[in-house]
Amino acid sequence: MPNNEFGDFQTPLNLARAVVATLPPRDYRKVLEPTCGTGAFLQAAAELGVPQRIGVEIQPAHAELAAAHGEVRQQCVFGLDLGADLPWAAEGELLVLGNPPWVTMADLTRFGSANVPVKSNVRNRPGMAARTGESNFDVAEYIWQKLLIELRGHRPTIAMLCKTQVARNLLGFCAEHGIPLAGATLRLIDSHRWFGANVDAGLLTVHIGQTVGEYTCALYESLEAATPSRHFGLVGGKLVADVAAYTRTAEADGSAPLEWRQGVKHDATAVMELPADTQARIEEEHLYPLLKSSDLFHGNTTTARRRLVLPQRRLGQDTTELAGTAPELWAYLQEHAAALDGRRSAIYRARPRFSVFGIGDYTFAPYKVAVSGMYKKAEFRLLAPIDGRPVTLDDTCYFLSSADLAEAAVLTALLRGPTTATLLSALVFWDAKRPITKKLLQRIDLARLLATADHRGLAESAAKLTVGLPEQITPARARRAIRSLTARWDALS
Ligand SMILES: C[S@@+](CC[C@H](N)C(=O)[O-])C[C@H]1O[C@@H](n2cnc3c(N)ncnc32)[C@H](O)[C@@H]1O
Known part of the structure; x- marks a missing residue:
């Protein structure tokens, strides 16, 4: 200043x-x-x-x-x-x-x-x-x-x-x-x-x-x-950001065939984010494992240190029904109403009380490929459910969601590959406050990257990414996912 x-x-x-x-x-x-x-x-x-x-x-x-x-x-x-x-x-x-x-x-x-x-x-x-x-x-x-x-x-x-x-x-x-x-x-x-x-x-x-x-x-x-x-x-x-790197990868600068999403925005960390070991009197179905930017960046993605309180499943969902469907959560929200009602951002006005943003079916998809927007390096991570619950992210993170582990693993392998790295080095100004944005990620032409990738190597990388997750895939299953993604994206073009 x-x-x-x-x-x-x-x-x-x-x-x-x-x-x-x-x-x-x-x-x-x-x-x-x-x-x-x-x-x-x-x-x-x-x-x-x-x-x-x-x-x-x-x-x-x-x-x-x-x-x-x-x-x-x-x-x-x-x-x-x-x-x-x-x-x-x-x-x-x-x-x-x-x-x-x-x-x-x-x-x-x-x-x-x-x-x-x-x-x-x-x-x-x-x-x-x-x-x-x-x-x-x-x-x-x-x-x-x-x-x-x-x-x-x-x-x-x-x-x-x-x-x-x-x-x-x-x-x-x-x-x-x-x-x-x-x-x-x-x-x-x-x-x-x-x-x-x-x-x-x-x-x-x-x-x-x-x-x-x-x-x-x-x-x-x-x-x-x-x-x-x-x-x-x-x-x-x-x-x-880098003219030479861009010249080498310009063909992958286009538009992604999938939509990148941002994590949940709630502007009430103390109320909505709870340390994982807190005994909260809130119905389990409203609590989700939460990963933050630093967890993604450092690769701490198989356990969650926090849980996120989610009063809604879709944008603008009426929250008054919680009084009947989730009385413990309702009591918790009432107890913290002053903090939640006092959120300053104008987006909360004219919305149901206790609303959150960045929420939809994609939030609850079991598999995700996620990256933090805050660091000077893009580390794409494959996320699978923790304790059987889909993982949620905060609004400094971006992700693609999928119902299929093999598909998510293939996408992660593509995004962790050398062509994406070169393209990002060409496009990203790492000194910006939030170097990675949704707009930038949306420019990565995944269909083009997939079409030009070595599919055998990609399938092997994808399978390796699942080691340590509750479920693993074989390279053969990853190859099937590659074929199905290719067919889907060919049909779009
Ligand atoms: C960052 S300082 C740099 C001063 C000098 N150029 C130097 O490098 O040491 C900016 C200078 O701009 C002057 N300044 C600010 N607004 C101005 C204006 N509208 N017209 C002329 N000078 C202005 C300030 O008084 C200050 O001295």
Whole structure:
């Protein structure tokens, strides 16, 4: 979370110098620092020998200090046309450096701040900052957009620190607006070390050229790294995390013939999730073994440490009937009514009392292939009933369900296979808060993966996955499941 409405973290001079050291060697004649604070980047640019240096800074005390390193305009950057209003004396290469405020629209609302990008500035620029209404839209992203649009004619090099999410959004923005990128790099920084901030961030450097080319960006693991670890960017209009991996697996990027589901959402952990050894006075048929993200990730899937209280079997089911059908559960829910009725999310309004979400026949299917959305690696797990009861998951997990163990085992083996791993490495930005989403999983074309897999090897992997479960399958049974899935999916296409 930022420290104030101005996102006022001053960049240490050493970091500004390290940033300048990464710049492509060009004869920079002018430098602009759009929100210059006390002017660390202006100073680093002076040390580099850039003759003309202009800074803009809203806070007078900062502007005064920065003036030691360049011409500083004490004003709000939103009100300036950065292409037309700045008094550049010299022709020559323009460099933009800086660290615009990492403040989201939601932060500004919380601070009751007026430091909000002005809509009138963007009136004649359709698409620009169209997302200012979104609460996670970042002021830094707006400033980047403003620079890209207003300075494109100057063909500058822009090198500024920003969140990695902002860097990704900006590639899409450049493509949308036909801004001719002649090169882009993102060098990761340790934002905790430099700013005490817990956010994935880096130095995004773009050079605007003359002709529209590719919208890809070379990712370096640090400011100093000599070679990129991968390239991310737009391929066929879609943002991918690893362009090379995507090229190898693009045919499996499609649409799954089965629906991925999310685990149960209830927003009342203390009431609905009980340690497995608790002697709850609740009818057994309303208690289910529950696995959480960490259980899936670590592979603790044959015993459950918790049980989930489920008052419903389908979405919107009337719960008042529980008074007659499950009096102990009803008494339990009454006892905890204050917590359940007080759930804040609007989804619970206009729903039967004590409702849960993410519930349907799929919840009660005996076999599942599940993955957590929260980790930096996708570990797909085959789940079978625990103590004879179907396993439930929380809403940080996603799953496919099946009535047939062999089918679920084959699906798990496919998802644990090398092609899926490569496809995921191509598609997933692991630094996102929830890297794996339902939308992403739905893109894995299981039919295509099955069609191109080695069926003998797949059947053997599927059979092995059932070792340790209450029931096992043979490779021959897995092969039958493969044939039946193939026939079913062929019929769909
Ligand atoms: C993250 S700090 C970085 C300061 C400086 N660029 C550096 O790297 O040391 C962001 C700066 O932007 C300034 N700022 C915030 N909103 C601004 C605005 N609307 N116009 C100009 N400056 C602004 C803040 O006062 C703060 O000094």
